[in-house]
Structure formats: structure tokens, C-alpha cells
Amino acid sequence: MRKENHSWLQELVCRFDQNLKKQSKLRQDSLFKQEISSLAQLLANVDKDVLKVLYYYSLSEKDRFFEDLKQIVSLVSAGKERLIFSDPAFFHIYKTANRVRREIHRYKGFLRFKEVKGGYLYAAFEPEFNVIIPLARHFANRFRNEKIILHDRKRGLAVFCHKGHMIQAEIIKPIPQETEEETFFSNLWKKYFETLAIKERENLTGQKRNVPLKYRKFMVEFEP
């Protein structure tokens, strides 16, 4: 198995574990008796592309995640993995996973950090799916020496990253004020953004397709 799968695999198994506990409380008798460790083993043998899809799908927080994962695992253990992409059950998983993947990719570009007093870079957002972990992984790597805070306001989740580490955090106090430099550079950015548009080529439909309105709430250049 490639090394990069490792952290996803852990997350995926962890989610599965949580779900299993939740489910077993609800449905004691029809309990799905898959040992977590053997699931991890099974998943470790799953093709990398399929595993990726399952991982993204888990972030969608769909109600059916638990059942769907069971089904895919049984397909894989029955040796039908090669045909999985044309399997109807897998198709909707794949579609949803793609939407999650797209949201992660977009936030990699659209997330905006604000420098606040105390030397932190703070980014708030309200994603449709639970994508804070893969995003934190991206930014923890990118801004290694910065102290950054990602804040999913929809779910009340926060992650603090510094020196490549990611720590789950809780926002208990109001976010500190912006620094003076922050005001300067965000204004400079807004000005730059307006300047760069070529009026002979105006295409607001294209702009809306590429930056859907739901992302604009937290992007400085779209602030009124």
C-alpha cells in the first residue's frame, strides 16, 4: 500500500468505528459483526482509487454511509472490485464523492485567511460537507511556520495547525481583532482584483459558475 493512503485509512476506520457504535445502539439484533481490525485489513487491500472514493464519500456525512460501505466491502471481498465503477450501487457513491472532492479543491483556492492579533491566521467557512480535515492537512503543509486556525462555522469545528501538526481546537473566546497590516493587504487585494478584470471580456455568468455565491460570503474580494 502506498504511504499516502495511511492517514485516510485511519480516518475512514475511525469513522466506521463511530458509526458502528452508534448503529449498534439502535439496532442491537441486526448487528453488523465485522471486526474493526479485519475491516482495516480489507480496506488496506482495496484499490487506491476505490479507497479514495470511499474516503471522500465518508466526508459527505450521508445517512447511508454505513450501509453503503458494508455493501462495497462485500463486493470487494467477493472479488468484484474491478467492475466496481460500473456497479449501480457504487455509482451514487462515486457521484457524491466527486462533489466532496470538488468542494475540497475549491476551498483550497477560495479559503481566505485573516491575520488577527496574537499572530494567528484565521479562516472561517461554512462548507456543505465535512471537509475541514483534508483542508487542514493541505494548509498545515503549505503554511508550515504559521499559526493557522480553520473554523467550520456550520459544524462548530476548529483545527489549529502549526509546524505541520494538526490539533483539534475549540473556539471559546471571540476571535481577536484584525491587525493593521491585515486591513492594508486585504484592501490592496480588493483593489488588485478589480483592476485585473478586462471589461471588454465581461462574463458574469462564467464568474458565477466558477465562484458559486455560497463561497463568496467569506472572500474579501466579494465583500460589498
Place this chain on the structure above:
Amino acid sequence: MMGPLVKKKKEVWERLELLAQGAKFDVSCASSGVTRNNKASFLGNASRFGICHTFTSDGRCISLLKVLLTNQCHNDCAYCVNKRSNHHPRTFLSPEELAYVTYQFYRRNYIEGLFLSSGIIRSADYTLEKMIDTVKILRRKYGFDGYIHLKILPGASEATIVEAIRWADRVSVNLELPTPQSLVKLAPEKNMKELLSIIELISKKIDEFRENPSGYNAKGGQSTQLIVGASPESDLIILTLSQQLYKKYKLKRVYYSAYIPVNQDSRLPAVSTPPLIREHRLYQADWLIRFYGFTVDELLSPDSPNLEEGYDPKLAWALRNLHYFPVDIMKASYYELLRVPGIGPISAKRILNYRKHTSLSLESLKKLGVVIKRAKYFITINGKMIDQKAKVDFLQSFVFKPQPKMTQLELFF
């Protein structure tokens, strides 16, 4: 460090605005082609697929901070906003200031990196050196490991060009015009032979440094830009040149930029709107050449040297070559599949993969990403046509419909 720049607030705004104005007509925006994970204690990384950070009101993406070192220039190219004979304010940002703004924008996640170009002051060599200084400050002082695209200025010495390659992720020289004649006419200080020799040099150096572990070595390759509609060349001439650039010099991208009149200049054609559809069709044909195994000769000929505006070049090719169809999904090779309108590289690869294990139906083709709406007229599945009648109707609608003509520009001949 912070103090001086913030104190000069208003003035920095004005300068950045002017320098962005001067750079915005360069259409390259890609931040792709390089994967680099962050080494310990550096700022930034690069992602192979590139990341768009926002989109302006013209629908174009901003990925890199696209800016000029200075908008002063001693050249007088007819199409360029910064040409010597234009009377508008001239300014510059020092390498230190530029590096600092880039750093501050990057850590707020506004941008993926820097795209630095410049007008030419004193000499090409002097200006390019200043541009490289900016990159060095970013890389060394700020530990910046993000994406940097440097414009190579024609006329710079080989040593300086090599230095630029060593520090940048991608470099580019803009040809701007596709023939020596048009260059002479519109950009008297430039000449085609020299530009091509720089492109050749860059391509050679990039190859040479490929295995070199130190330096950035323009691993993202080189690109160039051609202006479309400022000179009378046909699409055939433009695409023949592109094909040559891709093959011979291994360019990563040729960008096409619809000509927008920014200057009053008697050397230029009078156009009211930029030829955006033509630009779009050129990009489509460019894709066919790079990823679909088409050659320019198949798409265009001296008798019809321009792409049709009414429909895309692949469909146009298919309609001219009906004898090639239908293609059978279960038997055709990869490149045969790619010729079918509605099938691209991804769906073609999937088809190859899946038909090994299972038989394909119209339904499963849809799931593999084939655009059935288009493809159904051109394919059979195990020898069976999907909808014979629809096919006839569809083809007739093209054969009998008057072909949309390219709008001819008012040219200066």
C-alpha cells in the same frame, strides 16, 4: 520591514494598480505542472493540477499574482498597453516590495504564487536580473516555495536566462505574432528568429537540468502566447506554428489571446469586439493536437484555413470524415475511440478498461462519462447502431444547414 510599505499606503495602491493594468492582458494563469511538498520550515508548496484562487468579472481565473516589475518600456509594439509612445504614468515596484506583497498575499491564501513580467528598462538583461532578484528574495528571505512563473525578456544574455530557469517553476517567452512579417510590422524591436532561438535555448536547458536536484529548474516547462486577430494570419498558420512548438520545443502550453484594442495605432485592424469565439475554437483545436492525436492537416487545409465558428473542430472533422464511422465501442483502439465526438481521453481509457471484463451498454457508457447526445450518431455497440433514424436526421441538419461563416475582420491590407 512592515512600517515603510504600510505608511506609503496610498502610493503602493496606485503603483500596484498600474502594474497590474499592464500585466492583465497576458492570458497565462496556470499554476500547474509541478508537485512539491513543503520541506521543513518553508512557506508554500505546489500542486500538480494547479489551484484557482478567485475569478474576475470576466470569468478568468486568478491563480498567480500577475504583475509587472515596471511598466516602462523602450519597445514600441503596436498591440501593447505599455508601448513607449503611450503617454500614461510609468512606475515600478522594487524587488523587495514585490516580494513582500507576494509573501503577504500568499499567506492569506489569495494566490498560488507569482507571475512576474516587465517592460524593458535600460536593457533586457538588467530588467531580467531585477526580476530574478525578486524571486531570490522570495525564495531565500521568505522561504517561499510556492509557484513562480517568470517572463523571459528577448535580448537577455544566455547566462541570465539560465539563472531565471534555475529559480522559476515555469518560464515563457511570448511570440505574440505568428509570422516574421507581422512581427516586423507590429513589433519592430522583436524578430521571430531570435524569439525562436530563445525558446530553443530554454527547451534545451530545461532538459539539461531535469535531473539536477538543486534549483527549481522550470520543472513546469515553458509556455508562450499568440495574439489572435491583430494580424491577418489564418488559423492554419497559427496552429501549424503551435504544433511545431509542441513537437520541437516541448512547450507545455501555447496561449491564444483574442486581440483587444488598447491602443490607437494605424498598424492595427479596427475591431469593435475581441474575437472570443475564434479564441475558444483555437483552444479546442489545440487540445485535439495535444491530447487526441490529431494533426493540423486533418483539421484545416489551405482551401479552408479557418476553424468553423458554428461547431467545435472535432465535430467538424467527424462530419467531413463520415467514412470513418461508425466506430465500434467494443473493438476500436484508444485513438479510434478518441475520434468520436463525445468521447475524451478519460472516457476512452475507461471504455478500454471495462470492456475487458464486461459488455457495455448505452447506460453504462453514460456512467463512464461519454456524452451520449453527441456520440450516439457515430458509434455502434457490438455492431449495433443505436438510433439509425436519428443519425440520418442529425447529419442532414448539418449538411443542409448553411455553414456559419467566420466573421472576417477589417484587416489592413
